[in-house]
Amino acid sequence: xxxxxxxxxxxxxxxxxxxxxxxxxxxxxxxxxxxxxxxxxxxxxxxxxxxxxxxxxxxxxxxxxxxxxxxxxxxxxxxxxxxxxxxxxxxxxxxxxxxxxxxxxxxxxxxxxxxxxxxxxxxxxxxxxxxxxxxxxxxxxxxxxxxxxxxxxxxxxxxxxxxxxxxxxxxxxxxxxxxxxxxxxxxxxxxxxxxxxxxxxxxxxxxxxxxxx
Amino acid sequence: xxxxxxxxxxxxxxxxxxxxxxxxxxxxxxxxxxxxxxxxxxxxxxxxxxxxxxxxxxxxxxxxxxxxxxxxxxxxxxxxxxxxxxxxxxxxxxxxxxxxxxxxxxxxx
Numbered sequence: 058x059x060x061x062x063x064x065x066x067x068x069x070x071x072x073x074x075x076x077x078x079x080x081x082x083x084x085x086x087x088x089x090x091x092x093x094x095x096x097x098x099x100x101x102x103x104x105x106x107x108x109x110x111x112x113x114x115x116x117x118x119x120x121x122x123x124x125x126x127x128x129x130x131x132x133x134x135x136x137x138x139x140x141x142x143x144x145x146x147x148x149x150x151x152x153x154x155x156x157x158x159x160x161x162x163x164x165x166x167x168x169x170x171x172x173x174x175x176x177x178x179x180x181x182x183x184x185x186x187x188x189x190x191x192x193x194x195x196x197x198x199x200x201x202x203x204x205x206x207x208x209x210x211x212x213x214x215x216x217x218x219x220x221x222x223x224x225x226x227x228x229x230x231x232x233x234x235x236x237x238x239x240x241x242x243x244x245x246x247x248x249x250x251x252x253x254x255x256x257x258x259x260x261x262x263x264x265x266x267x268x269x270x
Numbered sequence: 271x272x273x274x275x276x277x278x279x280x281x282x283x284x285x286x287x288x289x290x291x292x293x294x295x296x297x298x299x300x301x302x303x304x305x306x307x308x309x310x311x312x313x314x315x316x317x318x319x320x321x322x323x324x325x326x327x328x329x330x331x332x333x334x335x336x337x338x339x340x341x342x343x344x345x346x347x348x349x350x351x352x353x354x355x356x357x358x359x360x361x362x363x364x365x366x367x368x369x370x371x372x373x374x375x376x377x378x379x
Contacts, residue, residue, distance in 0.1 A: 077368050081332075082289035084339045087361045089296055090379065091352050098299045106295035107288075115280030152298060174316035176334070185284040191334045193323045227308035 115184035116255035118149050119232055122182060123258065124249035126159070127237045137161065140232065144182060152181040160223060161234040162263065167214055169207065169222045169260035170231045171199035177225035179232055183258060190259065200224065210261040223260075233260045238267050290335045297342055306349045315341040 078086070093100050122144055126133040136143040140157040144150055157179055160168045172178065173196050178186040189195050198206050203220045207213070214220065223231045235257040241249060256262035285291040301311050318337035327333040346352045363379055371377045 076371070076373055077365060078289070079287075081293070081336055081339055082287070083361055083364055084343070085289045085293045085296065086364055087357050088339070088342055088346060088352075089292060090364070091356065091360055092296070092300065092346065092350070095350065095352070097305055097350060098296065098303055102299050103292065103295045106298060107291040110295070111280075111284050111291055113279055115278060115284070117278045117281070121278075175312050175319055176315070177312055184280045188331045188334075191331070192329050193319065194329055227312035 110180070110185055114181065116182075116258065117250065118147065118184070119179075119182040119255070119258045120250040120253035121147060121246070122149070122232070123234055123253045124246040126234055127249055128246055133234075136234075149182045156229045157182070158223075158229055158231050159234050160221075160231055162236050162260075164236075165218055167207070167212075167218055167220050167260065167263060168231075168233045169199055169203050169220060170225060170233060171196060171222055172225040173197070173200060174224075174226070177227055177230055179230040182232060183255060187255070187259075207261065207263075210256065212261065212263045214263070233258050235263065235265055238265045240267055286331060287335075290331070290338075293335055293338045293342065297338060300342070300345070306345045310345065310349075311341065314345055317341075318344070 077083070089100075089103065092098050093103075122136065125146075126136050132143065132146070136159045140159040141150065141155060143159075144157065160170075162168055172190075176186055176191045178190065180186070195206065200222045203222050204214060207220070225231055235253065237249070238252070241252070252265050252267055254262045254265065257265055297311060297315075300306060301308055315337060318340040319334070322333050322337050323329070327336075343354075343357065347354060364377075367377050367379050
């Protein structure tokens with residue numbers, strides 16, 4: 058049976074009526090109002106960023122790049138030579154993709170992307186990074202024991218497939234170009250893009266699902 | 271320009287809380303405006319994450335975004351004229367504004 062605790066009840070009553078945002082929200086609001094007031098940033102740019110990454114920019118951008126690389130050898134050559142330049146075809150350059158490098162999975166090599174320092178990620182083509190990418194566990198283990206990490210994501214590599222972990226930095230970000238699955242011959246780019254998962258472009262997914270076709 | 275049918279929209283929710291998006295937006299905007307470099311941002315965020323880990327904070331999104339805010343506070347202190355005492359004064363002003371503003375109305379300083 059629960060007991061009545063007058064102090065607890067009073068606290069709940071106070072909490073319900075304060076309307077105070079949580080501590081981190083207040084810290085952000087404090088900083089934002091100070092930097093805006095000094096003219097260090099324009100509030101419209103901050104608001105546009107929030108809208109873009111909440112509503113518009115996601116991993117389907119990267120999927121389009123991969124699908125084109127699969128079907129257009131000339132584009133693929135440019136992508137592998139200089140991904141930052143090549144993605145300008147789509148208008149996807151920007152936020153943290155100034156030095157983008159595309160790395161290709163093959164029958165004998167699998168690529169895995171991590172940022173061991175913090176959370177560097179090619180936001181403008183993959184959108185916000187998933188929570189696990191930012192976790193200290195993934196950041197620590199992706200380089201130390203990549204096969205084990207991959208197994209936890211459901212990716213079991215044959216013994217003759219080597220794994221290379223690519224450590225992102227503020228200067229260089231990576232996108233993995235997964236292998237095009239068999240049975241997708243003749244598919245157009247939109248249909249191909251639909252099967253490219255976000256994780257496959259980070260490297261925590263390998264064999265793409267073609268939907269049983 | 272909100273377009274609910276945007277074919278390139280993120281398939282899942284990008285942020286758990288609006289302030290998480292605002293914190294990263296602020297960091298990116300400050301970097302792009304040249305107030306600090308991408309490398310300074312990465313190093314400072316990395317150090318804040320590393321400290322959270324050493325302090326035994328749980329390995330989750332809340333810890334991550336708290337480290338983002340800590341890094342932002344440190345970098346604005348190091349590279350602009352915004353000081354910690356100024357932040358304290360402004361924070362108190364926002365709290366007072368929230369407490370005096372009737373529910374549902376915009377909160378202004």
